[in-house]
Amino acid sequence: MLNQDHTQLDHEKYLSTSFANVRDGQYLRPQDTAKLLKELVWHCFELSRMTFGWMPPLEDYQLKIKLGRFGYLHAMHAKHLSKRIGELPGKIGAGDRTPQALRELYERGSLAPDAAAFFYSYAFLVRIFYDRVEELSQRLDDVLDAPTADILELLLMKKQEFLTTANQQYQFIPSKDEQQQQVFQEWKLYMSNLWAAYSTQHAWPPAPNIEPAGPVPPEGKLDPRFPHYSHKPEQYKKAYSDPAMSPLQESVKQMHYINATEMSAAESLGYLYYAVQNMPLAFYFDLARHLWDETRHFEMGVRRLLQLGYSLDQFQFFKSGPGKEVEESWYADMYASLTMIAEPCSFIKKRKASEAFWEFGDTLSAIHCEFDMVDERMHVDFGKRWGPELFKTLKNDMITAQKLSERARLIRLEYLDVPEEERQNIAKSFPAFCGFSTVDLNYSQY
Ligand SMILES: [Fe+2]
Ligand SMILES: [Fe+2]
Structure with a gap:
């Protein structure tokens, strides 16, 4: 083993090799560290995919928030690691992808029959990942590899939080009901078979004969505490125009309700994150941040409504997901309409709402809007940066950011039944377009 040139190790084969077999007892060269x-x-990236992909099938909104946070953290860990790799010989190229076997391990492990089984899979894979981190940490020299060691330490800070949260979701469930207990035991066995097949490069084991509940089901679930807005009368096509949705329609506090509906935006981005292949890692890093921000906006909206004495059953909320099998273009259009319509159009509302909240002496609500604007500005930039590239990848179609945004506006105006001859003109003027697309708030009423 010692005279083997480890810089030539086949990556795919390497993935099933234990750290201990590589240059045992020797200093790692920079290119060795880069490979490890x-x-x-890729582990971090697949962990972020599985967590984002499992937000829609979960019911408990607190758990959805947790997964939004965890997916972001896994993506940030991948970002820190890839930055370090870039400093070493052996950077990750724009065309590099998760090795197929590793991706399948995660995808198969994610097709869980229920939330408890999913969290078991998640904890199982998180543990495998951190075993690797710890093995590598022990191989590093504290002078030569200090910058790498610092990053691994950063990753290790979150280990317990991931594992404790996951563990709480299945720790006592198996004893509750016999059938679920059986399903859970079967799933546990399946996970260890899956891992054995991966690490010995054997054929994948057959999956248990139970319908998977996730990831990314055609339609996301709403927490039962959140009433579903299912009826969409023809006259209320403009976003948030139906008075049945919220008792705050005549108040500036409607802003909090709008925030509280943003879980559906977060989860929609989760569908995109899970489904779209062949984009560079930098895209997923931005998308992870975007997704987590929408999760935060949701959390801040819900928290404020409750603080102000409202209850969730006074409002109606949206589900996420395409609702059916969709073409790839659904993802590109959804991303364009979010970053080029909903987000830029929301600026005016947020600025005015913030000013009004300051006037009414509601400091916290005003600061909500200020943070919201900071985040949204970044999301609009993400859209300009990635929208055209996503279009090219998913629709096999070259388009400039300018054209894409115009196209998104025209689609929206068509949905709003604006006569064809007027659409071009309205789409050209941004403020006029936003006036058409959304309803304004009543800023003079607290
Ligand atoms: Fe938002
Ligand atoms: Fe946003």
Whole structure:
């Protein structure tokens, strides 16, 4: 083993090799470290996919928030690692992807029959990942590899939080009901078979004969505490125009309700994150941040409504997901309409709402809007940066950011039944377009 040139190791084969077999007892060369870190990047990336992909099938909104946070953290870990790899010989190229076997391990492990089984899979894979991190940490020299060691330490800070949260979701469930207990035991066995097949490069084991509940089901679930807005009368096509949705329609506090509906935006981005292949890692890093921000906006909206004495059953909320099998273009259009219509159009509302909240002496609500604007500005930039590239990838179609935004506006105006001859003109003027697309708030009423 010692005279083997490890810089030539086949990456795919390497992934099933234990750290202990590589240059045992020797200093790692920079290119060795880069290779070992690459494996960790793909683990982090797949962990972020599985967590985002499982937000829609969950019911408990607190757990959805947790997964939005965890998916972001896994993506940030991948970002830190890939930055370090870039400093070493062996950067991750724009065309590099998760090695197929590793991706399948995660995808198969994510097809869980229920939330408890999913969290078991998640904890199982998180543990495998952190075993790798710890093995690598022990191989590093504290002078030569200090910058790498610092990053691994950063990753390790979150280990317990991931594992404790996951563990709480299945720790006592198996004893509750016999059938679920059986399903759970079967799933546990399946996970260890899956891992054995991966690490010995054997054929994948057959999956248990139970319908998977996730990831990314055609339609996301709403927490039962959140009434569903299912009826969409023809006259209320403009966003948030139906008075049945919220008792705050005549108040500036409607802003909090709008925020509280943003879980559906977060989860829609989760569908995109899970489904779209062949985009560079930098896209997923931005998308992860975007997704988590929408999760935060949701959390801040819900928290404020409750603080102000409202209850969730006074409002109606949206589900996420396409609702059916969709063409790839659904993802590109959804991303364009979010970053080029909903988000830029929301600025005016947020600025005016913030000013009104300051006037009414509601400091916290005013600061909500200020943070919201900071985040949204970044999301609009993400859209300009990635929208055209996403279009090219998913629709096999070249388009400029300018054209894409115009196209998104025309689609929206068509949905709003604006006569064809007027659409072009309205789409050209941004403020006029936003006036058409959304209803304004009543800023003079608290
Ligand atoms: Fe938002
Ligand atoms: Fe946003």
